[in-house]
Amino acid sequence: MNQTKDNHFVTPAERRALDADNVPEFFMHFAIAGHELNLAWIDEILEARAWKIFDAAIHETDGFWDVVSHEDFVILCCRDSRIAELRAIKFIAMVESLSPGVVARAHDEKGNDALACTLLREKMKPEDRTDLSKWRWTVVPELQKTLIRYGCKVKEEIDGKSE
Secondary structure (H helix, E strand, C coil): CCCCCCCCCCCHHHHHHHHHCCHHHHHHHHHHCCCCCCHHHHHHHHHCCCHHHHHHHHHHCCCHHHHCCHHHHHHHHHHCCCCCHHHHHHHHHHHHHHCCCHHHHCECCCCCEHHHHHHHCECCCHHHCCCHHHCCECCCHHHHHHHHHCCCCCCCEECCEEC
16 A cells, blocks of 8 residues: 555544544535545544544445555555554455455565564554654454464564575
């Protein structure tokens, strides 16, 4: 998934709706402002932890899968610590049902598979993301077990080289 943010402006009404996780209010103000769903908006919704709005964007908007491919969605769920493990598992099961085999096929822009991307999950304040000393790695064993169940392979290291 392209990591650059598209330019957008969050109106005060949209911010209030995001903070309240109010689906009808958010999408009403979103439409009034003439906004279209893009990666920056998905990031904005995730940052607000507006899960009802996020679910509505996935299930009730026509454009979600035009913005995020199934493969990119799997990677997002695996590496983004804003998506809690149980919610990530639910999302991954949903996208696997939409596109069987997608979990095993998903790779990020650096070639990491979904299982490897679980190692990139960190818990930190947004302002601390550039300070590596403040990174706290999360453990997501149930998510990892789910990925293996859907076909991700555990890579063993031999002499410091991955196979």
